[in-house]
Amino acid sequence: MSIKLNSGYEMPLVGFGCWKLDESKATEVVLDAIEVGYKLFDGAQDYGNxxxxxxxxxxxxxxxxxLFITSKLWNSYHHPNHVEEACDKVLKDLGVDYLDLWLIHFPIAQAYVPIDKKYPPGFTCSLSDDKFHFEDVPLLETWKAMESLVKKGKVRSIGISNFSGALIQDLLRGCEIKPAVLQIEHHAYLQQPRLVEYVQSQGIAITAYSSFGPQSFLELKSKKALDTPTLFDHxxxxxxxxxxxxxxxQILLRWTTQRNIAVIPKSNNKKRMIENLExxxxxxxxxxxxxxxKLDLGLRFNDPWDWDKIPIFI
Incomplete structure (x- = not known):
């Protein structure tokens, strides 16, 4: 099954997420995923794989x-001068001529880090310290550069990730090409029903990440995740x-897909890969x-406010 995007392309309803997929094992794991039937692979510059x-x-x-290959523009390449450069790097690394979907990873413009200096640029986008460094780049300027990649044939569909409703509404007022997809943290503990209703009403498809809630953040030693009862045991x-x-x-994934929201679970285990696909x-x-x-707690595990008081969701 798939979702028909407003760009005219079909996106599989179930894909394979590549976040936290160790580079040393990624080739073997992705080959296993392809073998059992996955067609959508969700990657990003920041994942380093x-x-x-x-x-x-x-x-x-x-x-x-x-195949349906998704990747994401990292925060350090928001300036229009660097969007195509970032896309070209991803295309080269993936060994493909085009991306099926290219997302703005976060609505956060961080300082540019030259590819030949450090790649991926890292979480804080800094060459000198561990502090966050930012640039004043309006989102619409970044989006216009994203649109140009569609016109050049390097990207089939473009979209956004981790955007709030107000940011989406503002982007829609100025865009030429409407976002095809919004990717968000979405699980039983963080359902965001009004955001889902608004986005789907605008003809924008939704992809959920971290469908298992706190499970996705345990290996990151997130205190919030460690203190939250797992959905698997609810x-x-x-x-x-x-x-x-x-x-x-499977129940958590079906609860999501049954509402026409795509999912991108990850597993290194072939048996669980198959279960997640079925x-x-x-x-x-x-x-x-x-x-x-009824399980909704409004509990967000991936919140930029916790990184450096970045006010995306306040």
Whole structure:
């Protein structure tokens, strides 16, 4: 199953996320994912594994046109002079001629770090210290440079990630090409129903990351995640999983995809890869959907305010 984007292209409803995928293992893991049936691969400059993904795509027997490859512009390349440079670097590392989807990773313009000096630029985008460094670049200027890549054929669809409703509304007022996709943190503990309703009403597809809630942030030693009960062990999720003879992970993914929101789970385990992919052959009841909806805590694990008091979501 897929979602028809406003750009005219089809995006798979279930993809494979490449965040926190170790570069040394990424080629083998992605080849396994391709083998079991994944077509969408969600990467980013900041993940530091583009070259390894490219090796997997090159080794695979699946034709390029059957894959849907997503990548993301990192914060240090927001200036219009650097957007194409960043895209070209990703295309080279992945070994492809075009991206299916190119997202602005965060609505945060950080200081430019030359590719030949440090790549990826790192979380703070600094060459001299561990402090955050910023640039004054309006989002619409970055977006115009994104649009130019569509016109040049380097990117088929463009979109945004980690944007609030107000930022999206402002972008829509000035854009020539509407964002095709919004990627957001979305799980049972952070459902953002008004944002989802608004974005879908504008004809923009949504991709959810961190569909398992705190699980995605445990290896980062996030105190918030460590202090939050896992969704896999929640009585509501376990009861629904038992009723359908499915895993808790499959229930969480189906709750999302059943609302036409794409998911990009990651696993290094082939068995779980297959389970995560097999979430479109059953439906949750209306009552089950409502029970999961009741779990919403408005609990965000990936909040730039926690990094350096960056006010995206306040």
């Amino acid at each position: 583009c070259e390894a993904l490219g090796k997997a795509f090159a080794k695979s027997s699946i034709p390029r046109e059957e 009585d509501v999720i376990k009861a629904i999983a038992k009723a359908h003879n499915k895993t808790p992970a 979430v479109l052959d059953f439906n949750l009841s209306e009552e089950e959907m409502k029970e999961i909806t």
